[in-house]
Amino acid sequence: MVVRYRLGAGGPADWRATPNPAPTPARSHAPTLSDLTGLLIDASAERLILERDGVAETVPTAAIVSIRQLSTRTVRNSAIRTVERTLTETVPAAARVEFDGWLLSADPTSEALRANAAVPAGFGAHAAAAPQLRAWYAERGAPTRIVVPDRLLRLADLTDRAGDEYEVLIDPTDAPVQVPVADRAERLRLRAAGHWLHHTFTLIEL
Incomplete structure (x- = not known):
């Protein structure tokens, strides 16, 4: 996972500036946030402990700004686009068009997430296309x-509001499935059945 945290709050130093000899206080002319990428080895209400390059690093929960889960396998951006296209095109929609790398779907009769959403399924998709x-x-x-x-x-680049977070998991037959991050029971069930995390996405409404 990637943990973003406030500097100078008892966590590791800024990895971009030093090899982490000691916590670095935030200064007006220096970064106030940093990221730590590693494997979660322990967690409590007070702190997370991640293993980074064989070293256990502790981040106080009070300093954490965000947490993002990553796949334990190497996943290329092109593979994310391919899986996003597959998840979208397998859902019927009354209208579906593609332009500038975006795959747009609309269907007033469907409640399916991807029947009524825009998906960056191509290389040229950028946030500038929002209008x-x-x-x-x-x-x-x-x-x-x-x-x-x-x-x-x-x-x-698209919004300053929170959205609904999802995990995209790959099943033992290499087929993708999406599940809300909030549905912890279903995510655990799928993991136990052999699914692995491919990537995550957030569904927003402009």
Whole structure:
């Protein structure tokens, strides 16, 4: 996982500046946040302990800004796009078009997530296309819902509001499935059945 935390709050130093000899206080002319990537080895209400390059690092929970889970396997951005396209194209929709790397779907009769959302399924998809996405959905009297896969787009480039988080898991037959992060029981069931984490995404509405 990747843990973003505030510097100078009892956590590790900024990895970009030092090899982590001691916590580094935040200064007005220096970064105030840093990231720690590693394997979670212990957690409590007070702190997380991650193993990074064979060293256990402790981050106080009070200093944590965000936590992002990563796959334990190497996943390329191109593979994320392929899986996103597969998840979308397997869901029927009354209208579906593609432009500038975006795959847009709309269906007023469907409650399926991907039947009514824009997905960055191609290399050229950028957040700058948001006005065009809005216009396409406005023509259909529908809200603009966007799937924001981790690593393909920056959530902050599209909205400052929180969205619904999902995990995309791959089953033993290499088929993808999406599950809400909030549904912990289902995620654990799928993991126990042999599914592995491919990537995560956030569903937002503009």
